[in-house]
Amino acid sequence: MLLVIDIGNTNIEAGLYDGDLLTKKFRISSDTSRTTDEYSMTFATIFDINSIKKEDIDGVIISSVVPKLSHAVPKMCERFLHIDPIIVGAGTKTGLNIKYYNPKEVGADRIVSSVSCKENYGYPAIIVDIGTAITFDYLDEEGSYHGGAIAPGIQIAADALFLRTSKLPRVELEESKTVIGKSTIEAMKSGLVNGYVGLIDGIIEKMLEELAKEKSQVKIISTGGFSSLLASKSKYIELSDTDLILKGLKSIYEKNV
Numbered sequence: 001m002l003l004v005i006d007i008g009n010t011n012i013e014a015g016l017y018d019g020d021l022l023t024k025k026f027r028i029s030s031d032t033s034r035t036t037d038e039y040s041m042t043f044a045t046i047f048d049i050n051s052i053k054k055e056d057i058d059g060v061i062i063s064s065v066v067p068k069l070s071h072a073v074p075k076m077c078e079r080f081l082h083i084d085p086i087i088v089g090a091g092t093k094t095g096l097n098i099k100y101y102n103p104k105e106v107g108a109d110r111i112v113s114s115v116s117c118k119e120n121y122g123y124p125a126i127i128v129d130i131g132t133a134i135t136f137d138y139l140d141e142e143g144s145y146h147g148g149a150i151a152p153g154i155q156i157a158a159d160a161l162f163l164r165t166s167k168l169p170r171v172e173l174e175e176s177k178t179v180i181g182k183s184t185i186e187a188m189k190s191g192l193v194n195g196y197v198g199l200i201d202g203i204i205e206k207m208l209e210e211l212a213k214e215k216s217q218v219k220i221i222s223t224g225g226f227s228s229l230l231a232s233k234s235k236y237i238e239l240s241d242t243d244l245i246l247k248g249l250k251s252i253y254e255k256n257v
């Protein structure tokens with residue numbers, strides 16, 4: 001079986017593939033203070049709860065945007081699973097033609113999701129990853145990667161409202177029933193959710209204008225932890241696939257083994 005691990009700024013998402021079937025998924029916080037031994041204990045507990053035998057895992061691939069964890073988690077794989085994982089980075093075969101000024105600057109998550117989109121949904125496409133940050137990536141008619149845009153995510157904005165104002169409370173990020181909130185909490189939820197839908201649609205609209213393309217000519221796909229909250233309200237996003245990066249990791253692993 002193949003273990004795929006995506007290390008994000010807020011969470012580490014992992015999945016277990018048995019052949020082409022994603023059989024298990026689990027998520028833990030991206031805690032940079034944890035040691036390799038602590039991550040080994042965490043994964044051992046998760047494996048035990050899910051009745052996963054570490055002896056059944058014969059491959060691991062990791063993508064990471066958190067430098068401090070780009071050592072601890074791979075070392076955990078070596079110690080706990082006795083497997084030297086593939087780390088997505090410079091020199092990894094992806095099959096993606098990257099037309100970025102400096103390809104080494106592109107985050108591993110953006111590369112992996114683009115590979116997954118290219119192989120599972122086609123192109124041209126815009127991929128919107130709605131996580132701690134919101135990234136927008138464009139694949140052209142030949143499936144080449146051109147980059148896109150990066151914006152702060154909705155959780156960052158919610159935390160800023162709480163930390164940088166004297167009277168506003170911390171709120172749960174959930175759908176706002178009305179745009180005109182009749183309480184402080186309702187107003188904050190409205191501003192965050194509707195504001196970020198506007199941000200997402202606004203950037204997509206500008207990208208389409210710059211590309212001189214109609215909405216119908218470009219597939220627009222979302223992924224990420226807050227995709228389910230925001231994507232359904234977008235007038236441009238066609239579908240949401242929260243497993244997009246896990247699928248991409250599996251594909252890249254197969255290219256490199």
